[in-house]
Amino acid sequence: MANFDTVNSRYFLPKAQQEGELFKQFTFGSGENHLQILAPSNKHVEIMFRYRGDQSIIQLLLLTDALRRQGANEIDLYIPYFPGARQDRVCNQGEPLSAKVYADLINQQQYHKVYLFDPHSDVVVALLNNAQVIKNHQFIKDVVNEIDRDLILISPDAGSNKKIFELSSQLGGLPVVRADKLRDVSNGAIIGTEVFCEDLSGKTAMIVDDICAGGRTFIELAKKLKAKNCEKIILVVSHYEGSAQEIKLQESGIDAVYTTNSLQDLVATKFLNVKNIWQFMPAQGESK
Numbered sequence: 001m002a003n004f005d006t007v008n009s010r011y012f013l014p015k016a017q018q019e020g021e022l023f024k025q026f027t028f029g030s031g032e033n034h035l036q037i038l039a040p041s042n043k044h045v046e047i048m049f050r051y052r053g054d055q056s057i058i059q060l061l062l063l064t065d066a067l068r069r070q071g072a073n074e075i076d077l078y079i080p081y082f083p084g085a086r087q088d089r090v091c092n093q094g095e096p097l098s099a100k101v102y103a104d105l106i107n108q109q110q111y112h113k114v115y116l117f118d119p120h121s122d123v124v125v126a127l128l129n130n131a132q133v134i135k136n137h138q139f140i141k142d143v144v145n146e147i148d149r150d151l152i153l154i155s156p157d158a159g160s161n162k163k164i165f166e167l168s169s170q171l172g173g174l175p176v177v178r179a180d181k182l183r184d185v186s187n188g189a190i191i192g193t194e195v196f197c198e199d200l201s202g203k204t205a206m207i208v209d210d211i212c213a214g215g216r217t218f219i220e221l222a223k224k225l226k227a228k229n230c231e232k233i234i235l236v237v238s239h240y241e242g243s244a245q246e247i248k249l250q251e252s253g254i255d256a257v258y259t260t261n262s263l264q265d266l267v268a269t270k271f272l273n274v275k276n277i278w279q280f281m282p283a284q285g286e287s288k
């Protein structure tokens, strides 16, 4: 999973340096994108797509159209981070159902398979045609092997429990501690966190979640874990936005963040020990 080769039927977006150019791409001054496939396409191709803002979605649609016109009739899409997945319900009046908007766009392309990595919930999987889920199990196993300590898994909120207990059994029954966010019912803002356990003296806690975005969830949680005398706190997220809150994450007691490159090429920060241990596809400008 971690390493993709660069055979001719794999098209990377954003474009990574690879053996032979498969397509050219540029953006006009007006902001419109242009691309051109440079050789006839195989019938079956794979697009390895990392979401980089909504402009990148347009590039994906253009690439898909160009490939079909060049003869591709079975296209698999790898989209490890699926945009809009966290807005999988309308929380406040006036908001869109973003997950459906993005899913509809992808469905219109009639991909043969759409591979997602550790999606936020089952909703986006249900909205997409031909979705295949790559679970986070192997990623977490790799992290556990690298840490090599006695661990407890922390389920950050009620919505994560099912996933974390499944993960625990995959990891030979690692103990699980449950936590939950307390929210302001009027606007959904996080106002606190509860951790359902007694003293955690001497323990290494591994918080596992799909994404770290603003970081608020983990800052509050880490503070509570520290207050329960946790010795070390590791945050493991499949998708990491790279947050303005990194100083606060560190101050809250998080010792390291383990993540993948599903959203970012390189996570370098002087504040946090962020390890990008899984490479979905070559970083832009890297030859793999």
Ligand SMILES: O=P(O)(O)OC[C@H]1O[C@@H](O)[C@H](O)[C@@H]1O
Pocket: 086, 120, 156, 157, 209, 210, 211, 212, 213, 214, 215, 216, 217, 218
């Ligand atoms: O607290 P931040 O980092 O902003 O958001 C991440 C959390 O928000 C949820 O959607 C994710 O599943 C995760 O629990």
